Amino acid sequence: MYSGLILFLIPVSIYIALFGYETYLSYKKAISKDHKRNYVETTWEMTHTLLIISLVLFFVFYSGSLDKIAKSLFVFAFLAGSFLVARGILYTYIFYVKQNNKNKISDWLFFLSHVGSLVFLALVVLKSILFVVNNHPESNSMFLPYFIPGEILTLALILGPMYVLYKIKD
Amino acid sequence: MNQSVVHASRVLMGDSLGFHILILMFSLTLPILVLWFEYLGKKRKDDRLIDLAKLWSKVMTILVIAGVMSGTVVALQFSLVWPGILKFGGKVIGLPFMFETYAFIIEAVFLALYMYTWNNKKVSRNLHMFYGSMIILGGSLSAYSITSVNAWINLPKGFDIIGGKLSNIDVWNAMFSRTSVIEFAHSMLGYYLAAMMALAGIYAFKLKKEKLSDRFNSLNFYVIKKILLASSIVILLSIVTGSISAKYLAENEPSKLAQIEAVTKTGAHSSYVFGGIINSEGKLVGPRIVVPNLLSILVGESPNAEVKGLDLIPTNQRPPAYVHTIFDSKMTMVGLFSLTIFVYLLASYRKIKFFFTDTYLKIFGIISFLGLVIVELGWMLTEIGRQPWAVRGYVTTEDALTKSNDITSYGYVFPVFFVLLFVVTYLAIKKVTKNKAQ
Numbered sequence: 001m002y003s004g005l006i007l008f009l010i011p012v013s014i015y016i017a018l019f020g021y022e023t024y025l026s027y028k029k030a031i032s033k034d035h036k037r038n039y040v041e042t043t044w045e046m047t048h049t050l051l052i053i054s055l056v057l058f059f060v061f062y063s064g065s066l067d068k069i070a071k072s073l074f075v076f077a078f079l080a081g082s083f084l085v086a087r088g089i090l091y092t093y094i095f096y097v098k099q100n101n102k103n104k105i106s107d108w109l110f111f112l113s114h115v116g117s118l119v120f121l122a123l124v125v126l127k128s129i130l131f132v133v134n135n136h137p138e139s140n141s142m143f144l145p146y147f148i149p150g151e152i153l154t155l156a157l158i159l160g161p162m163y164v165l166y167k168i169k170d
Numbered sequence: 171m172n173q174s175v176v177h178a179s180r181v182l183m184g185d186s187l188g189f190h191i192l193i194l195m196f197s198l199t200l201p202i203l204v205l206w207f208e209y210l211g212k213k214r215k216d217d218r219l220i221d222l223a224k225l226w227s228k229v230m231t232i233l234v235i236a237g238v239m240s241g242t243v244v245a246l247q248f249s250l251v252w253p254g255i256l257k258f259g260g261k262v263i264g265l266p267f268m269f270e271t272y273a274f275i276i277e278a279v280f281l282a283l284y285m286y287t288w289n290n291k292k293v294s295r296n297l298h299m300f301y302g303s304m305i306i307l308g309g310s311l312s313a314y315s316i317t318s319v320n321a322w323i324n325l326p327k328g329f330d331i332i333g334g335k336l337s338n339i340d341v342w343n344a345m346f347s348r349t350s351v352i353e354f355a356h357s358m359l360g361y362y363l364a365a366m367m368a369l370a371g372i373y374a375f376k377l378k379k380e381k382l383s384d385r386f387n388s389l390n391f392y393v394i395k396k397i398l399l400a401s402s403i404v405i406l407l408s409i410v411t412g413s414i415s416a417k418y419l420a421e422n423e424p425s426k427l428a429q430i431e432a433v434t435k436t437g438a439h440s441s442y443v444f445g446g447i448i449n450s451e452g453k454l455v456g457p458r459i460v461v462p463n464l465l466s467i468l469v470g471e472s473p474n475a476e477v478k479g480l481d482l483i484p485t486n487q488r489p490p491a492y493v494h495t496i497f498d499s500k501m502t503m504v505g506l507f508s509l510t511i512f513v514y515l516l517a518s519y520r521k522i523k524f525f526f527t528d529t530y531l532k533i534f535g536i537i538s539f540l541g542l543v544i545v546e547l548g549w550m551l552t553e554i555g556r557q558p559w560a561v562r563g564y565v566t567t568e569d570a571l572t573k574s575n576d577i578t579s580y581g582y583v584f585p586v587f588f589v590l591l592f593v594v595t596y597l598a599i600k601k602v603t604k605n606k607a608q
Binding site for chain 2 (some may be wrong): 147
């Protein structure tokens with residue numbers, strides 16, 4: 001029963017840690033006066049895949065109780081989703097559309113969208129753990145032979161390039 | 171069930187999928203075009219083609235940002251707004267969801283490698299193109315996985331129900347059913363065609379800015395010509411998959427076919443009906459063109475082939491009547507779109523100036539974007555045509571819906587985000603391409 005929860009927690013924890021670092025970078029960008037990019041490149045191509053994997057894995061693993069999970073996580077998950085989309089919009093605006101670094105409002109909104117995403121994602125993770133611990137939902141353990149090697153392979157594929165890309169800023 | 175909740179949920183899912191599919195069409199097609207032009211550039215030793223491939227790859231990256239966002243939202247919605255689908259079939263159809271994420275990782279890792287090694291002298295052109303081909307592989311596998319889920323909800327397979335519970339589960343049969351293969355092939359060809367032609371449309375507008383006498387020697391003309399060649403091949407393949415899809419619908423989803431084609435009565439010598447609409451009494455009314463026997467020939471290869479009509483479908487299990495109008499609109503656009511492709515293919519190879527004058531290039535440019543609308547209409551037909559079912563024959567749309575009432579607030583908020591994301595993505599692409607032009 002807990003194997004699904006563990007498989008979910010590994011990628012989502014890495015994601016939240018990396019996202020926390022990006023939140024710090026977005027804060028530094030908001031207070032900085034220089035024109036540099038000061039942000040990591042890798043976020044959309046790779047980091048985000050960890051979140052998608054975590055969500056899909058959790059929902060598929062506990063699909064038998066998904067109606068109850070959905071009701072329990074709905075508000076926090078949608079708020080996290082809203083902040084993430086807002087972050088995506090601001091990311092595209094700041095790094096691809098904006099002409100200069102004069103307008104700091106977008107940078108501050110960018111930082112706030114990080115904070116909002118981080119807070120609600122953490123709440124989603126917390127509620128997921130509590131749900132599994134308190135309700136003991138039935139799990140689709142038949143998929144474990146695919147999920148475990150898949151997750152190991154995924155992390156092995158991602159972590160090397162990700163380490164290199166996280167070192168490159170600007 | 172409160173109908174406003176159902177309505178809000180359908181609005182939310184429809185908007186999100188509509189936007190995601192728009193991005194998806196380009197995300198799946200651009201890597202092929204980028205790789206093709208990189209190859210052409212290498213073969214012809216033409217740096218302009220390499221530069222073009224590089225420019226398109228930058229656009230591809232911007233689209234990834236929008237696609238990842240909309241994809242995450244769609245995944246969230248599928249699970250949290252319609253939990254009934256996975257609650258019923260998670261054990262059968264859970265695997266493709268995981269495969270989709272693994273395939274997405276292949277795509278994402280190689281996209282990063284591909285983008286960051288454009289100017290790296292240690293990476294040979296062939297190795298760089300290998301990275302590019304892995305983006306295509308990852309994207310296609312990802313698309314197959316998720317399309318197989320849609321195929322499964324259209325025609326659930328790979329299990330038996332014994333004593334009210336799912337038994338004899340065969341996940342591979344569910345994932346690699348004939349339905350999945352047909353739906354995947356037809357939708358992928360549609361995506362390629364729509365995105366390629368939209369790009370040709372953009373280049374038609376660029377070509378229009380050049381002097382008429384220079385147009386046939388321009389790089390913009392070369393791009394259009396190559397895309398038209400590829401599109402004409404894809405459209406021929408689409409006709410084949412479209413015909414297989416029609417036969418499949420007649421066999422497996424008769425209610426969808428009957429409503430789409432406005433077939434009121436079961437029988438042989440079924441006519442193809444263009445126009446009209448089926449009223450609440452189940453009768454076909456309104457102005458229409460009727461071609462006798464054609465539908466029987468299309469789905470059964472004989473005028474004597476029987477086509478099931480709405481008379482066999484209980485009233486409460488029929489999709490809404492307006493799917494017929496959607497289908498008519500789609501087919502009208504398909505006709506115009508296909509004709510334009512073949513006319514312009516001929517015109518570009520024969521270099522017929524008349525078709526490349528300002529007015530006709532403008533018309534060509536506008537028609538080229540119809541492919542995007544056609545794909546959206548195609549998905550609307552698939553989804554609305556399955557109603558009232560979320561999982562055909564097992565879970566109704568209402569039963570699949572979340573029990574949370576908060577959906578009404580979010581149902582109308584997310585479309586605003588998508589509009590903003592669309593605008594900012596458009597501006598970003600415009601800026602990247604403008605900078606390059608300068």
